[in-house]
Amino acid sequence: MNVPATTAASPPAASHHPRRLGIDTGHEHVVYLHEHSPVCRSEGFGAHSRLELTMGDKRLLATLNIAHGSLLAMDDVGLSESAWRVLQPHAHDRVTLAHAPSVDSLAGVRAKLFGKSLDDTAMHAIVRDIVAHRYSNIELAAFIAAGCADHLAVDEIVALTRAMVDTGERLHWKQPVVVDKHCIGGLAGNRTTPIVVAIATAMGLVMPKTSSRAITSPAGTADTVSMLAPVELDEHAMRRVVECTGGCMVWGGAINMAPADDILIRVERALDIDSSGQMVASVLSKKIAAGSTHVVIDIPVGPTAKVRDASEGKALASLLTQVADAFGLHLHILLSDGTQPIGRGIGPALEAHDVLAVLRNQPGAPADLRARALDVAAAVLELGGAAAAGDGRRVAAECLASGRAWAQFQAICEAQGGLRTPGVAAYRQPVPATRAGIVQAIDNRRLSRAAKLAGAPSSPLAGLTLEVHLGDRVEAGHPLFVLHAESPGELAYASEYVARHPGIVTLEDSP
Numbered sequence: 001m002n003v004p005a006t007t008a009a010s011p012p013a014a015s016h017h018p019r020r021l022g023i024d025t026g027h028e029h030v031v032y033l034h035e036h037s038p039v040c041r042s043e044g045f046g047a048h049s050r051l052e053l054t055m056g057d058k059r060l061l062a063t064l065n066i067a068h069g070s071l072l073a074m075d076d077v078g079l080s081e082s083a084w085r086v087l088q089p090h091a092h093d094r095v096t097l098a099h100a101p102s103v104d105s106l107a108g109v110r111a112k113l114f115g116k117s118l119d120d121t122a123m124h125a126i127v128r129d130i131v132a133h134r135y136s137n138i139e140l141a142a143f144i145a146a147g148c149a150d151h152l153a154v155d156e157i158v159a160l161t162r163a164m165v166d167t168g169e170r171l172h173w174k175q176p177v178v179v180d181k182h183c184i185g186g187l188a189g190n191r192t193t194p195i196v197v198a199i200a201t202a203m204g205l206v207m208p209k210t211s212s213r214a215i216t217s218p219a220g221t222a223d224t225v226s227m228l229a230p231v232e233l234d235e236h237a238m239r240r241v242v243e244c245t246g247g248c249m250v251w252g253g254a255i256n257m258a259p260a261d262d263i264l265i266r267v268e269r270a271l272d273i274d275s276s277g278q279m280v281a282s283v284l285s286k287k288i289a290a291g292s293t294h295v296v297i298d299i300p301v302g303p304t305a306k307v308r309d310a311s312e313g314k315a316l317a318s319l320l321t322q323v324a325d326a327f328g329l330h331l332h333i334l335l336s337d338g339t340q341p342i343g344r345g346i347g348p349a350l351e352a353h354d355v356l357a358v359l360r361n362q363p364g365a366p367a368d369l370r371a372r373a374l375d376v377a378a379a380v381l382e383l384g385g386a387a388a389a390g391d392g393r394r395v396a397a398e399c400l401a402s403g404r405a406w407a408q409f410q411a412i413c414e415a416q417g418g419l420r421t422p423g424v425a426a427y428r429q430p431v432p433a434t435r436a437g438i439v440q441a442i443d444n445r446r447l448s449r450a451a452k453l454a455g456a457p458s459s460p461l462a463g464l465t466l467e468v469h470l471g472d473r474v475e476a477g478h479p480l481f482v483l484h485a486e487s488p489g490e491l492a493y494a495s496e497y498v499a500r501h502p503g504i505v506t507l508e509d510s511p
Contacts, residue, residue: 016077029062032078050100112146127163152277164285186306189343195373198409201247210252218451227352230417257289300338343369347456347463430479437507454494
């Protein structure tokens with residue numbers, strides 16, 4: 001006797017009332033359930049489980065945390081601020097919970113952790129899942145760790161770069177030459193980009209500059225420029241600015257170019273990691289996605305910079321060139337002095353004040369920032385064909401001295417939404433020299449750490465101003481640098497760190 005086949009009915013999905021808890025978890029989506037929630041027992045949910053939330057046609061992947069006590073009812077699901085912004089539930093909406101689908105690309109991450117190579121297909125799968133927010137912060141950290149310490153081969157970096165470009169927007173421009181520049185970083189201050197953009201576009205080049213927020217530094221270019229003009233422009237607004245002025249200075253994250261990079265940067269910032277392979281993919285993917293054809297990359301080299309010595313700088317330059325060649329990108333590398341900070345300000349607003357001083361040709365403008373900006377601008381002008389070989393610095397200097405660069409900078413800022421005046425922090429504390437001497441060394445890393453403890457870049461007026469440079473003779477009591485903070489607590493944090501690290505600025509005895 002034939003018996004009709006039957007299938008067991010799937011249990012109904014658990015339905016919960018969404019509650020906004022007001023907990024800021026950054027960009028990671030986090031949800032909360034009561035420790036005795038029936039769905040935790042029936043579905044086997046536990047702390048750090050990955051869940052899929054469904055509300056109507058909206059879906060969200062999130063990490064689960066378990067709440068004890070009376071914070072949540074049994075049928076509540078608490079939402080972090082980022083999760084709430086995605087779902088935007090109304091009063092009577094219900095949310096269903098289920099295990100998140102398995103993420104097959106994690107097999108590639110595990111393989112890389114054990115030393116296996118990732119091909120183009122595997123790298124694209126990983127990056128697609130990262131962009132789709134299928135990775136938790138822990139899984140993102142595993143991927144970042146797998147590529148550290150030069151564990152990515154050139155073909156893997158090319159694959160990562162291509163995947164990062166392919167999973168976001170890519171801009172195209174009608175001009176055959178589109179210039180750009182980038183500084184590898186690790187050097188406090190050194191905010192040359194706004195000056196270079198003003199000079200290059202004043203001389204007729206097209207330079208749609210997109211920049212990142214800070215990763216491990218007290219300020220990224222986008223953080224500093226945001227003190228002077230709006231930077232969160234969408235693609236339409238960015239194109240309008242470029243059409244009007246020939247250039248722009250915007251935050252790349254607002255245009256969805258290489259979005260995986262911004263996701264990875266947030267975790268790299270927490271880990272204080274910026275490995276060479278991922279750095280190359282990060283830098284070049286943004287340049288390629290922005291439609292750049294000719295790019296100048298500045299690599300500061302110094303014992304406390306990101307790149308420690310000339311051999312490391314040459315190796316990074318070679319890696320950048322090899323990957324750029326795979327995409328037909330014209331690259332020019334500058335190996336520059338990274339032994340000390342550039343400019344006086346370290347922190348978004350303080351660096352913006354330096355930029356304005358240079359552009360306005362003010363008598364007290366930092367001479368080293370002016371010189372470094374002219375060096376980079378010269379390379380951009382020559383690479384882009386706006387100056388003959390060897391003549392770029394003269395052309396750049398004349399453009400700056402004549403006021404053309406300042407007029408152009410104002411035009412770009414106005415087109416982006418209006419020129420702003422940077423503010424100043426309410427709390428300041430000088431750090432004086434304990435004895436007389438000559439400045440022998442300045443620790444970029446610890447100086448940047450002090451600026452971050454003072455609040456930069458999240459408190460944009462915070463940071464520090466450097467009052468000395470290498471070779472300066474100082475007397476006892478003369479300020480070596482001045483801490484700037486927006487609250488007494490942040491000033492105290494930075495001061496305590498400085499007191500524990502008296503060698504941030506090293507003095508040698510005067511002859």
